[in-house]
Amino acid sequence: MISKTQDTDSLVSVASAILTHTAQLSQHLFQQSITPPSLHVGASSELWTTHSGQIEELRSNILGLTQRLDKLLEGPHGFLHEYVSPSWEHGALYTLLEFDVLQKIPLEEGAAVTAVRLAEQSNLPAEKLLRICRLAATAGILEENNEGEFGHTVISETLVKDEGFRSWVHFQLFETRVASAHLADSLKKPNPFWTGKAAFEQAWGMPMYTWHAQNPEKGKRFAQAMESVAQTLDPGNGLVIDWLSSHAEVSQASKGRLIEVSGKTGSFSQHLATLFPALSFEVEDPSADLLSRGKQLLDPSLTDRVHFEKRDLFGPRSVEDLGGVGSATFLIRSVLWSLPDDAVIELLQSFVPSLQRHQTGGPAPCLLICDLVSPAYGTFAPHIEKAFRRRDVTLMTMHNVQQRTAKEWRNLIRKADGRFKATYSERYSSHSCRGLWQVQLQDDVENDGSDSDHSDKFDSEF
Incomplete structure (x- = not known):
């Protein structure tokens, strides 16, 4: 009672x-x-x-x-x-993806295929595939309206139609699942951030990017996964686009240029070029292969405005590098999260000569940093916060890096050069938090003596 x-x-x-x-x-x-x-x-x-x-x-x-x-x-x-217990569901779904089982079921509503037929088409044992499909059906990924016959739900339909998202699910079910099983082992000996061994390396014997290079099919899948995440779950690109939209003195400037540092194939710069027709772009990257691929993928209509330059990430920069540019905006997007503090400071300091350059009547040069942020404690209710704490552990597991809070980022920027003034904003999606810093030298901008914050959602640590 x-x-x-x-x-x-x-x-x-x-x-x-x-x-x-x-x-x-x-x-x-x-x-x-x-x-x-x-x-x-x-x-x-x-x-x-x-x-x-x-x-x-x-x-x-x-x-x-x-x-x-x-x-x-x-x-x-x-x-x-x-x-x-979901490890078993995850193993079942990975099997369905690895053998393209879902693609063998027609997408028409009401259509169904027997497990025996799917097994024949997939070269799998029928009795085993039956159990795998049945487990997936209990989660609502498939449906089994008649015994032994399986049809699509909107969930499996998404996995069939969206190749990029399917690649992301594939990656989560394999690389991250194996790495996470080795997290505890990686911590049984002293293992500091940055200099220690990631759980992924503990599992596979080499860092993740090296492993992907040696397993190109998995590397291609990972690239597709990350591109899909950037388009659907990551608010970082939107932050940059909104910044350019609100800074017409940059995006519409005569002879204005955005230089994307470590821009890989330049896919984001190419997208920006379609949105801001007055702006020209330079994609820098140390990889000649990535730049060559970017040139091959470049829309012919953009060849006069999107250029590619092979350049070492930490190479020296000077005023002369900018040539006759009217306004210069450097963009470092999703690069610094993987670097230790001393490397971040070294890289930021390399921009000082270029940021000192003045243009008569034009905006002062600036550096845009768009990167991952670990939200401050207590920002969200626990059921929402879980996604962000999962990201903290993901980066630790896969790369042995420490995801930084907004306050830690701010301190790094200040440590790089006391003259840096940073205006900060941040934005959340359901699975990611991104920060955007507009960094300029105080000699070049009006200074009130402190950093300013303009954000969609403020970090309580500021």
Whole structure:
């Protein structure tokens, strides 16, 4: 018999809150003429793609509450059992992806293929594939409406249609899963950030990028995965685009140029060139192969505005390097996260000569840094924060690097040169936090004596 007033953790209180928020969300979707979500093939809903406003707030509240209800219903033993058991689901899904099983099922709604037929087409044992597909179906990835016959849901449909996202799932199910199993082993001896051995190296005997170079099929898959993440889950590109849009003195300047440092094939610069037709671009990278690939992929209409230059990342820079450029903006995007503090400081200091250059009537040169940020403690509710703490552990596991907070980034920039003035903004997606720093020399900009922050969401450490 319950003698106490039910508190906020009681089953009824949590369930009631879920019902209230769900009813509000359903009403909002109806009022905005948004299609309700469905798991059937061909389904789509703005609910899945909207990550702001009332939809995001209600969805987040519901997800947090349902996860709390799960824990209350399962208890410690049940929760932990489910927390560690998905390894088997992950192995099953990886098998389906590795043998292209999903592509062998027609995408038409209601279509189904027997496990026997799928096994014949995939050169797999039928009895084993049956069990693999059946496990995937219990998670809603496939559906088994008739015994032994499997059809698509909207989840498996996504994996078939979106090659980049499929590559990301593939990577998560293989490289990261194996590396994570070696995290504990990598910590059994002194293993400091940057100079120690990553769990990935503990597992494979070499750093991840070296391993991908020696296993080109996996390397290609990883490249596709990262490109997909940048387009769908990473807010960094949007930060840069919005900065350029709000700084017409840069993006519309006569003879203005953006220099992307370590830009690889220059795919992002090429995208920017389509958005800002007055701006020219230079893609720098130490790899001649990547630059050559970028030139091959370059749209012919952009050849006069996008140029490629082989250059060592830490090579000296000078005013003469800029030639007759009217305004110069350097962009370092997703480069510094993998470098230790002393290397970051050395690289930032290499820009000082170029940032000292003045142009009469034009904007002062600046350096844009767009990189990963570890959100400050307490920024999010635990069910949201999990994605960001997962990223912290991911970088530690795969590369043995420490993801920095905004405060740690700020201190590094200041340490590189006391004259640096940085204006900071940050943005979150569901799985990533990115910061954007506009760095200039105080001699070149009006200074109020302190860094300024203009952000979509402020870091509480600033």
